[in-house]
Amino acid sequence: MRKFLSFFMILLTINVLLTGCRASPTTGKTADETELTFWTFNGLHEQFYAEMVKEWNKTYPDRKIKLNTVVYPYGQMHDNLSISLLAGKGLPDIADVELARFSNFLKGSDIPLEDLTSLVKDERDKFVEARLTLYSKNGKVYGLATHVGTTVMYYNMDILNKAGVNPDDIKTWDDYRKAGKKVVKKTGKPMTTIETTDSNSFLPLISQQGSGYFDKNGQLVLNSQTNVKTLEFVRDLKEKDKIAIIAPGGFHHSEEYYGFMNQGGAASVLMPVWYMGRFIDYMPDLKGKIAIRPLPAWKKGGDRSAGMGGTATVVPKQGKQVKLAKEFLKFAKASKKGNTKLWTVLGFDPIRWDVWSSKELKQQNKYTDYFQNGTKIFSMLLEIKDEINPLYLHEDFAKTSDLVNKKVLFEALKNGSKSPKEALDDAAAEVKGQ
Numbered sequence: 498m499r500k501f502l503s504f505f506m507i508l509l510t511i512n513v514l515l516t517g518c519r520a521s522p523t524t525g526k527t528a529d530e531t532e533l534t535f536w537t538f539n540g541l542h543e544q545f546y547a548e549m550v551k552e553w554n555k556t557y558p559d560r561k562i563k564l565n566t567v568v569y570p571y572g573q574m575h576d577n578l579s580i581s582l583l584a585g586k587g588l589p590d591i592a593d594v595e596l597a598r599f600s601n602f603l604k605g606s607d608i609p610l611e612d613l614t615s616l617v618k619d620e621r622d623k624f625v626e627a628r629l630t631l632y633s634k635n636g637k638v639y640g641l642a643t644h645v646g647t648t649v650m651y652y653n654m655d656i657l658n659k660a661g662v663n664p665d666d667i668k669t670w671d672d673y674r675k676a677g678k679k680v681v682k683k684t685g686k687p688m689t690t691i692e693t694t695d696s697n698s699f700l701p702l703i704s705q706q707g708s709g710y711f712d713k714n715g716q717l718v719l720n721s722q723t724n725v726k727t728l729e730f731v732r733d734l735k736e737k738d739k740i741a742i743i744a745p746g747g748f749h750h751s752e753e754y755y756g757f758m759n760q761g762g763a764a765s766v767l768m769p770v771w772y773m774g775r776f777i778d779y780m781p782d783l784k785g786k787i788a789i790r791p792l793p794a795w796k797k798g799g800d801r802s803a804g805m806g807g808t809a810t811v812v813p814k815q816g817k818q819v820k821l822a823k824e825f826l827k828f829a830k831a832s833k834k835g836n837t838k839l840w841t842v843l844g845f846d847p848i849r850w851d852v853w854s855s856k857e858l859k860q861q862n863k864y865t866d867y868f869q870n871g872t873k874i875f876s877m878l879l880e881i882k883d884e885i886n887p888l889y890l891h892e893d894f895a896k897t898s899d900l901v902n903k904k905v906l907f908e909a910l911k912n913g914s915k916s917p918k919e920a921l922d923d924a925a926a927e928v929k930g931q
Contacts, residue, residue: 640809
């Protein structure tokens with residue numbers, strides 16, 4: 498075992514020094530600074546933490562921090578973190594872990610991450626609880642989210658106006674289907690696009706109904722009746738109602754899709770609030786045309802949103818500066834100031850809902866300028882914050898998510914080789930090892 502760990506530590510060192518990572522520029526550490534190391538796979542997050550280090554050093558001039566950030570490719574960062582945790586060496590002080598990989602770090606009873614429950618304990622009622630539950634196990638919080646990922650519907654008002662459709666009249670998914678048929682008839686444009694290599698056209702819809710891949714007791718519910726009927730509904734939008742098409746490129750982050758939508762390709766798209774940045778960066782011609790609304794409910798009075806996607810920041814137990822890392826993480830991710838910065842720096846919906854009504858979140862910026870109801874975004878989000886159900890992670894969540902993204906959606910929605918029930922049943926059997 499010792500030889501095995503030594504071998505992987507050599508590989509880890511080589512990876513850090515020689516391959517695809519990018520360390521932030523470093524300056525000489527002064528005597529009154531303590532160094533912290535931060536690993537991430539998203540360069541945008543580096544901007545946020547750099548800003549929070551400045552705020553920390555202003556607030557605590559006698560306890561200054563120098564943050565050494567290393568940006569890795571997605572897979573490499575998670576693999577390096579797993580190897581370092583196994584070896585107990587070469588660990589960062591804080592690290593980002595993406596939702597689909599998070600369950601890999603919660604296996605067994607000896608979890609190698611610090612319990613962060615105390616960081617939110619005193620003001621827990623000010624956080625969107627579903628986002629704390631997401632990164633928890635046995636009631637303990639092991640990661641602080643970067644955003645809520647409130648899922649909404651983005652409507653192209655140029656298309657809806659031509660079709661005579663008012664998005665405020667769309668209250669339920671049945672209303673949405675009827676509006677979609679009107680859009681197709683009047684404009685020839687599809688109402689929406691469906692992902693077949695990512696879960697944003699499926700997982701939010703089952704979350705709205707209190708479902709997911711696992712329930713709160715850790716039981717696999719992937720092929721539950723709710724999930725089967727929901728996947729059938731998504732298929733019918735394309736096959737029966739003919740108001741949806743497969744997203745060009747397979748998902749809503751492909752270059753093909755961005756080009757398609759930028760040219761007015763579809764009347765709407767279901768994605769989280771953090772997708773606002775994708776519109777600004779990749780679909781500039783839609784500026785002033787996109788309106789944001791809650792999701793249609795499954796029934797009148799039903800939930801109108803879900804919390805999707807996400808990255809949590811963790812503190813490894815065997816890091817060199819555990820106490821300081823936790824204090825800094827609380828300052829960066831659990832404070833009002835830090836949550837305000839999540840919006841002003843990154844354009845993310847903060848996990849503390851009590852800052853959503855603050856003046857900082859109402860000020861004009863590139864996000865409010867782009868969208869039709871930009872200055873009222875958080876007023877709308879406050880209305881639906883309690884309609885976000887928790888998703889429950891499990892040791893097999895990453896495996897299950899991969900199966901949904903790589904097999905289930907393709908088989909049930911794109912090539913039609915299996916019915917939604919068959920695709921979900923087969924995936925559930927594979928998760929169980931049958």
